Amino acid sequence: MHTDSQGNAIPGATAEAAAIFNRAVEAFNIYRGDPVALVDDAIAAAPAFPMAHIFKATLFATAAEPEAAAEARTIVAHVKTLPLSDRERSHVTALDHVLANNWTAAAVALDYHCMRYPHDIVALQAGHLMDYYRGSARDLRDRIARALPKWSDDMPGYPIVLGMYAFGLEEAGDYARAEAMGREAVARQPLDCWAHHAVAHVMEMQGRAEDGIGWMAAREPTWSGDDNVFKVHNWWHKAVFHLDLGQSDAVMALYDQQIRKEESTVVLDLVDASALLWRLHIDGHDVGGRWDEVAACWDAHADGTFYPFNDWHAAMAYLGAGRHGDVDRLIGSYRQDTPADTETVRWARATGLPLIEGFAAFWRGDYAAAVERLHPARFIANTFGGSHAQRDIIDWTLAEAAVRGGMRDVAEALAHERLAAKPHSSVNRRLLARAGEAGSQTSAAA
Numbered sequence: 001m002h003t004d005s006q007g008n009a010i011p012g013a014t015a016e017a018a019a020i021f022n023r024a025v026e027a028f029n030i031y032r033g034d035p036v037a038l039v040d041d042a043i044a045a046a047p048a049f050p051m052a053h054i055f056k057a058t059l060f061a062t063a064a065e066p067e068a069a070a071e072a073r074t075i076v077a078h079v080k081t082l083p084l085s086d087r088e089r090s091h092v093t094a095l096d097h098v099l100a101n102n103w104t105a106a107a108v109a110l111d112y113h114c115m116r117y118p119h120d121i122v123a124l125q126a127g128h129l130m131d132y133y134r135g136s137a138r139d140l141r142d143r144i145a146r147a148l149p150k151w152s153d154d155m156p157g158y159p160i161v162l163g164m165y166a167f168g169l170e171e172a173g174d175y176a177r178a179e180a181m182g183r184e185a186v187a188r189q190p191l192d193c194w195a196h197h198a199v200a201h202v203m204e205m206q207g208r209a210e211d212g213i214g215w216m217a218a219r220e221p222t223w224s225g226d227d228n229v230f231k232v233h234n235w236w237h238k239a240v241f242h243l244d245l246g247q248s249d250a251v252m253a254l255y256d257q258q259i260r261k262e263e264s265t266v267v268l269d270l271v272d273a274s275a276l277l278w279r280l281h282i283d284g285h286d287v288g289g290r291w292d293e294v295a296a297c298w299d300a301h302a303d304g305t306f307y308p309f310n311d312w313h314a315a316m317a318y319l320g321a322g323r324h325g326d327v328d329r330l331i332g333s334y335r336q337d338t339p340a341d342t343e344t345v346r347w348a349r350a351t352g353l354p355l356i357e358g359f360a361a362f363w364r365g366d367y368a369a370a371v372e373r374l375h376p377a378r379f380i381a382n383t384f385g386g387s388h389a390q391r392d393i394i395d396w397t398l399a400e401a402a403v404r405g406g407m408r409d410v411a412e413a414l415a416h417e418r419l420a421a422k423p424h425s426s427v428n429r430r431l432l433a434r435a436g437e438a439g440s441q442t443s444a445a446a
Helices: 014-031 033-043 050-061 065-078 085-101 103-116 121-133 137-150 158-171 174-186 193-205 209-218 231-244 246-257 267-282 292-297 307-321 323-333 343-363 367-378 386-404 408-422 424-443
Strands: none
Touching: 014 033, 014 065, 014 121, 050 065, 050 085, 050 121, 050 386, 065 085, 085 103, 085 121, 103 121, 103 137, 103 343, 103 408, 121 137, 121 323, 137 158, 158 174, 158 193, 174 193, 174 408, 193 209, 193 386, 209 231, 209 386, 231 267, 231 424, 246 267, 267 292, 267 307, 292 307, 292 343, 307 323, 307 343, 323 343, 343 367, 367 386, 386 408, 386 424, 408 424
C-alpha cells in the first residue's frame, strides 16, 4: 500500500496519484501554488482514492466561504460511498461537524484524531485553521504541542509543524519562544509564509513596528510571489506596521498597489481590505471610493448566517460605502428568533451582533452607543475567530469612540491600556493626547 510523505497509509492511491497528492499537500502547507488543481490530478489518476477526496473537501471546508462549504458537502457525500479506513472516517467526522457550522466540535474531533495520528499533517493543519477560525489561542498552541514530540527534524513537513507551533505560541502570549520557533521554521523552509507571519505577529503584538517592516522587507521574495495565496495578508501586516508609525502614505500605497491590486474576491483578502480601510478611517484618513469596490465583493459572502467574523468585516465595508441597508440586513438576520442550534448562530448573537451594532453606531457618530456595545463585546470577541492582531480593531474603535464622545475618563483609561501594550505606537500616543482633551472639547462645544 502507498503512503503519504509522513508515512500514513493512503488506500486507493496509485504510485502516480500518491506522488501528486504529496505535492498537493505540500502546496497547502506553504500556501503556495494550487493544491486544488493538484489534488484533482491525483483524483483523475486514482478516482477511488478516498484521502484525495477528503483533502479536497478539507481545502474547501476551511476556506470560510459559503460556496466553498457547499462544494465540500458534495465531496463528503461522495466520500461516504467509498470504502474508508479508520483514519479516513475520522476525517469525515470532523468535516461533518464543520460543515454543520459547529467549528469547536470539528476541532475537538481533530484533537482526538491527531492524538491517534500525530503525523497526519493534513489533520494538524486543518485543525490549526479551525482553531484560528474559532479564536482558540490555547488549542492553536496545544494541538501542535501534543504532536510535536512525535516528529523528528528529518521528517518531511517538520518545518511546517514548527511554523504552526510558532503561531500558537504567539497567540498564547509566549512571544520569545514564538519568535525563536518561527525563525527556525523559516530557516528550515524559507517558503513557509505561515511561520513568517507568526514572527510578524510577535512584532505586531510587541509594538516593534520598525523591526516588523525590516522583517517583511528582508524576506519579501519568499512570501510575495504571484502564486502565494497568503501574500495579501502579509502585505496587510506590513501596512499595519507602517500605520503604527504614522506613515499613512505608505499604507495607502500598499493598499492600492498590493492588497487590492488584483481586486480579489477571496474572503480572507476581503477581511484584510475592510480591516485596513477601517483603521485608516478611524485614524482620520479619507479613503475615498475604495469602500465601494470592497463592499461589492462582499455581496457573494456576507449572508448573515455562515460566519459572523466575515459578516462583521463586510459590515465595515457596507458602512464605508453608505450601504446602511445591508448593515441592517445583517443585524436583522442576527436578531431573528430562531433556535441557536449551531455554534455560528451563537457566535452571531453573542459577539457578531454587538460588534456590528457598535461599529454602526460609531459610523453614525453615536459614540456613547458605540462604547456601550463594544466595551463588553471585546472580552468575548476571541470566541468567534481571528487573531489578537485582527481583533485589535475592536479596542481601537472603542477607544476612538470614547475620545470623540468626550468621555475623558474612559478615553484616558483605554489609551493607557493600549500604551501599556505598545508604548512606542504613534497611534496610541496621539490617542492619549486627544483623550486628555476630550472632556474640555465637549465642554467648550456645550
